[in-house]
Amino acid sequence: MITNFHNTFIKVKDILVVLFLPIFFTLLFGYVYSNTYVERIPFAILDLDESPSSRMIIDQFSEHKGMDVIGTVSTQDELKDLILSNQIYGGLVIPDHFDEDIKAKQSPDLLVLMDGTNLVIGNNLHAYTTTIINTLGVGVQMSILEGGSIVPYNAEQYLTALSFTSRMLYDPQMGYFLYVFAGILGILIQQTYLSVLSSRLLESKNELAQNPYQSSIGFPNTPLLQSILRLLCLSTVSFFLCLLFANKVYGYPLRGDTLSLFVLVVLFLIDVTAMGILITSFFDDEAHCAQFCMFLSVPTFLTSGYIWPEFMMAPHFASIIKSIWPLYYFVNPLRGLCMKNASFSDILPYLIGSAMFAAVWLTLSILLFRYRIRLMRKTKSDNLDICKNQL
Amino acid sequence: MISLFHTVAERLYQFKLRHTKAIMNLLIFIIIPTITGIAFGYEMGYNRIESVPIMIADYDHSEFSRTLSDYIADSEILTIKEYASSNEQVKDALDSGEVMAALIIPEQFNKDLLSGKGPKLEVLYDGAQMTVASAAKSALSEILLTVKAGYMKNIYQGKLSVVESESMKQIQPIGATYRVLFNPTKNYRNFLLPGMLAALMQVGFGIIGLSRSKEERCGFSKSISKIIGWGLAGAGSMTICLGIQYLFFNLPYRGSLLAGALMTCFFAIAMTAFGFIMGRIVPDRVFATQLTCVLILPTSILSGYTFPVMAMPEPLQKLSILWPLTYYGDGIRSLCMKNIGLSYFIPHLTALGTIIAVELLFMACIVLVERKYYDYQLS
Structure with a gap:
């Protein structure tokens, strides 16, 4: 009865973790970033002129929705102190004789202080x-x-000459959610899949190590492969559901074709499977393994080339990261596919990289996993032999 | 050779079996923070966004367009990757991510400029890469404004007969000096790393708290001593993590040392206590670990460390007061960059202290309920 309950709990928990947790966090993080712009930034003004011109400037700043002018201050030190204590994030200093200098065409200088x-x-x-x-x-x-x-027409022409039309492609509003979502989705899929996969792999490893006198290693075996395949399918479904929710609820663009997305996510999950086998080779305790896996989210995200692009990384860093963790091959083309409708040829280098990663790491990790089972069996048989001799 | 490998592997395995707890502590407190700190520090070696690849489509081929290209080539933020011969080439390069910005100089641009027709340059940015696009936009705007100032200077001198010394003042009738305090070079690493390392370490603190609570069922006073003891060990680990950045990767530390030490201790104790409580209320160890991490990890976003709390919807702004990282992430970054004393952190310390007090109160309730339950079972 208790065993049945435990098994059911494990199955339900796995489905909840792999299928629903990414969707929940997609909705939560979408909500976090639902305001496109950072507005109403606390701001203060030091008006040393107190003239019609300076009041006009104060009005302009007060009416702008990007800033929340909390008031005026009387000294520059007061302004700096407010910034230092995080009560405001910026301030404007209007100098003395500002109005007079404008009229005398002396180009008076405003000072803008910002908390960096x-x-x-x-x-x-x-x-x-x-x-x-x-x-x-x-x-x-x-x-x-x-x-x-x-004449006014010519004056306008002179002032608009050499002006430029800026076009922000793919995300004209430059919203934070659109910028960060592909990366977050990559981490959500990676972490949920890895946490459940590692449990299944450890169970299998401990089972296989039970019989020290068994001749064949028995890894990978059919039940385990079926279990991995089930998880892979669940994770893939979860990935597409997350994209769908992000699109329907928060307007995340889905410009790429579904087949490319499918190939991308399946290859990535195979890569993560390889890493899961590798990690579980080193751990025996399920909780320890889960703890280690949870540690991976922040480092793998920050080194995936998503937030800190590859061209800005220190020499050789990108090649090292690409050869030891597969997130780079997933989140970057995912952003390209969803935001830019990148073509298959654009994402092909990532797919090839991902496939090569899987080929190398899957082979190595399976070999290591098998070796580890052999080692566990040997330790067990040695212990049994000692017991027998003692008896 | 192979037998040597087998022997070493076997010894290592035996050692691991004997010292699993010590190895996990070492992994969480020393190995992971050190490796991660070094990796992040090395990765972000350029400190700020620079060398952003840009493409130029020059259909004008004039002296002016060449000068403009030279200005861009001299910029530290931008790097001319290629000159395009068509708009399709520009689009393809942006689509594939080969370049992140493009400047299109139309045909007869110089001629139109001289005849006062007000021609326009077209600038395209890859909006999918927000931070890079912002840096490129700001650098390119600066270049174009400088070039425009030169052009307007000629207009003022030629059309209005303004003398050279006066023309610059009239081009810019209202000057502005922008001073970015505490981070004048807009160093991205200093902005990102202190809090991100804290976001990573808090997972470790939670895990350690959880593991300790699972060792034995202990009373309230022993639980407190465990939480404080392991919390202080966690604070030491956090110090190592930040120390690596300070010693090897030029992360500044300008604020009060006492404030930093207190904040770090309070933060580590708060997170350890959270893990400890989770360990006490969730019976299954693996599930407790997963649940603890699932609750801790999102706070790296919900604490408003990168995307500020003030920009989040109101319910999340209210919730943010519950996360220790809200106070610590922002506080430790301020301490790194601002020459600031302990008095500025009284609100942060009070908030963290309140969180710890609430956690301990909760812990006391758990101990009480457990005791009553066991008494009931015994009776």
Whole structure:
């Protein structure tokens, strides 16, 4: 009765972990990133001029939805102290005689202070303040040109000359969810699959090591292969469901073709299977193995070339990572497929890399796993022999 | 040779069987943090985003377009990968990820510019790579604004007869100095690594807490001593992890040492206590491990370390006060980059202290319930 309950619990738990956990986290993280922009960044202004021009600038900053102007301060030290204590993330200093200097065409200088510790906030703040100040500058320039007897049409032409049209391809809004989702999905699939797979592999290893006098190693055996195949199918279904939910609920683009996605995920799961066999070769205790596997998520994500692209990595680092962990071959083409509708030829190098990874590591890990079973059997038989001799 | 290999493997296996607990502790507290710290430090050796590959499609072939290309070639942030001969080539390169930005200079651009027709340059960015695209956009905007300033200078001098010394002031009627405090070079490694290492280490703290709780059923005082003892060991491990970055990869540490030490200890104890509680309430060890990690790992995102809490929906903003990493990640990054004293961290320490107090209270309840249950069973 208890054994039956335990087996049912294990089966249900596996399905929950492999199939539903990635979907749950897709929905959760999608919700985290559901606001596309970082807005209402706390901001303060030091107005040393207190003129109509400076008040106009304060109004412009206050009306911008990117910033939340919490008020004005009276000294620069006060401003810096507020930034230091994280009460605000940036500040503007309007210098004395600002209004007079504008009228005298002396190009007065505004000072924008930004907290650079969190680059996401800092970069957004930089973009917002630049936009406001440039817009104000163009307005003043226009009046200078028109005041200098240039007709308004020509003045506008001069000011717009050499301007540029920026087009942000694939994700015009530059949302954080669209940027990060393929990487997160890769980690979710990897971790859930690996955690359940390692349990099955350890069970099998411990079972096979039970009989020390058995002649054949018996790995890989049919029941285990069936179990792995079941997990692989569940994980693949989960992957597609995650993509579907991300698309329907949070508008994640699905521009690539399904077959390419299917090949990509299956190859990746085979790679992870190889790594799972390798890891379980070293562990006997299921909990220890699960603990080790859980440690892999952050390091493998940060070294996959997804957040820190390959061209920016230190020399030889990318080649080492590509040869020891397969996430690189999955998350980068996945982003290309979903966001850019990358062609099969674009992702082919990744598929070849992934297949080669599987060929090499699957062979090595199976050999190691088999060796480990032999070692466990030998230890067991030695212990039995000692017992017999003692008896 | 093969027999030697067998002997070594066998000895190692025997050693592992005898010292499994010590090996796991060593793995969690020393080996994983050290290797990960070195790997991250080495990986992000360039510190900031630079050498972003860009493609130029120059249909103008004028003196101006060549000057513009030279400006881009001189930029540290951008690297000209290739000159394209058609827009299709540009699109293919962007699609395949070969380049991450492209500049298209239209035909007769220079001629139109001189005749005052206001021609436009087209700049394309790979929006799928947000951080790289932002860096490329900012670098390219800077270059184009510099070139534009030169052009406007000629207009002011030629059309309005403004003298050279005055023309620059009129080109930029409102100047702006942008000062990025504490991280002036926008060093990405310093921004990312302290909290990411903490996100990794907190899994270890949780696991250690869980493993210790499974060793024996102990009373409240013994549980506290275990939590604090192993929490302090975890703080030592976290210090090693950050120390590697400081010693070998130029991670600054400008804040108060006492604040750093207290924050690290509080954080490690809070996470160890969480693991300990999970170990006490979930009977199955493997399931307890998986559940603990599943609850801990997402906090690397939910704590707002990279994507700030202020940008999250309101319910998640409220939930974020529950995660120790919310206070520690942000706090340790501030300590690394800002010359800041202990007094600034009183709110962080209070929050972490409150979390620990609540956890210990919960622990006391568990011990009480367990005791009552056993008493009931005995009776």
